[in-house]
Amino acid sequence: MTEDNFQNYRRGILYAIAAFTIWITGNACTKIAAEAHFPLYEIVCFMGSVGALIVAANAWRRGTFRSLWPRQPRHQFLLALLYLLADCCNVVAFRHLPLPTFCAIVFTSPMIVTLLAAIFLSEKLSPPKLIAILCGFGGALFAVHPWDGVSKGDFVGYLSSFANGFLWAFSVILTRKLSCSEKTESMVFNNGAVQSLVCGALIPMLGFVPLSGYYTLMLTMAGILQITGVYCFYMAAKSTQASTIAPCLYTQIITGAMVSYLVFHTVPTWHVFAGAAVIIAAGLYMTARTHQEQAY
Numbered sequence: 001m002t003e004d005n006f007q008n009y010r011r012g013i014l015y016a017i018a019a020f021t022i023w024i025t026g027n028a029c030t031k032i033a034a035e036a037h038f039p040l041y042e043i044v045c046f047m048g049s050v051g052a053l054i055v056a057a058n059a060w061r062r063g064t065f066r067s068l069w070p071r072q073p074r075h076q077f078l079l080a081l082l083y084l085l086a087d088c089c090n091v092v093a094f095r096h097l098p099l100p101t102f103c104a105i106v107f108t109s110p111m112i113v114t115l116l117a118a119i120f121l122s123e124k125l126s127p128p129k130l131i132a133i134l135c136g137f138g139g140a141l142f143a144v145h146p147w148d149g150v151s152k153g154d155f156v157g158y159l160s161s162f163a164n165g166f167l168w169a170f171s172v173i174l175t176r177k178l179s180c181s182e183k184t185e186s187m188v189f190n191n192g193a194v195q196s197l198v199c200g201a202l203i204p205m206l207g208f209v210p211l212s213g214y215y216t217l218m219l220t221m222a223g224i225l226q227i228t229g230v231y232c233f234y235m236a237a238k239s240t241q242a243s244t245i246a247p248c249l250y251t252q253i254i255t256g257a258m259v260s261y262l263v264f265h266t267v268p269t270w271h272v273f274a275g276a277a278v279i280i281a282a283g284l285y286m287t288a289r290t291h292q293e294q295a296y
Contacts, residue, residue, distance in 0.1 A: 008240055016245045020245060032263075045078070051192035105140055108140045132286045181224050187234050253276045
């Protein structure tokens with residue numbers, strides 16, 4: 001690995017860790033509003049609007065507003081839709097699951113990223129990696145431990161979390177492909193703008209629930225943190241491979257547990273920690289295997 005490649009590798013990891021830490025903090029703010037049962041489309045619209053306005057204001061101040069226009073509108077719109085659907089799944093999952101459980105399920109995303117990277121980015125997928133992926137999914141199943149009985153609400157939360165994992169994995173692949181030609185600010189702005197426009201269009205048809213000052217503050221913070229996390233993630237995608245970024249997601253088991261305890265006063269079960277440990281071990285093995293293969 002050359003010095004430039006090492007610097008890009010390190011920069012990508014630092015940006016990815018920052019993104020996932022910021023996102024889990026924003027998730028806590030979103031969960032507060034989600035548990036108050038505000039409409040899903042209203043929550044996502046609010047956060048998207050906050051993010052888009054921040055990026056637009058910054059671009060206007062610097063005189064680079066025109067740079068926000070996408071070079072590949074269709075692909076950027078598809079990417080924004082993936083994030084929109086992922087955010088909707090997040091809100092649903094937050095209503096039913098503690099943050100650490102949500103994180104443990106979403107930890108399967110790097111495995112999905114590796115599979116998709118092999119298909120769409122021609123990254124190598126060896127038999128040992130495939131075995132590690134299967135072990136990772138087994139860890140997710142153990143974290144959920146459905147043999148103890150699953151309520152209807154829990155099932156909805158689990159399903160939404162797994163759906164989020166698939167959507168996030170697809171977004172990683174598409175972000176990696178677009179990062180070579182699109183500006184980071186453009187992708188961040190269009191992500192928020194599409195969320196705002198699509199979900200905002202639903203408000204006249206489905207109704208608007210007024211937000212109190214407290215929930216307005218929570219969603220404003222969630223929007224700011226979300227867009228900051230997206231910016232860091234896009235910068236990570238510009239710096240290194242998708243398969244290198246994905247395992248940084250595992251840092252959320254620590255931050256998720258801390259935030260869950262401090263904000264919601266909940267302690268993860270041993271199933272969650274044990275399942276997460278298996279997933280993390282599988283993910284780290286895949287990362288090490290990837291770098292070993294690249295060395296040759």
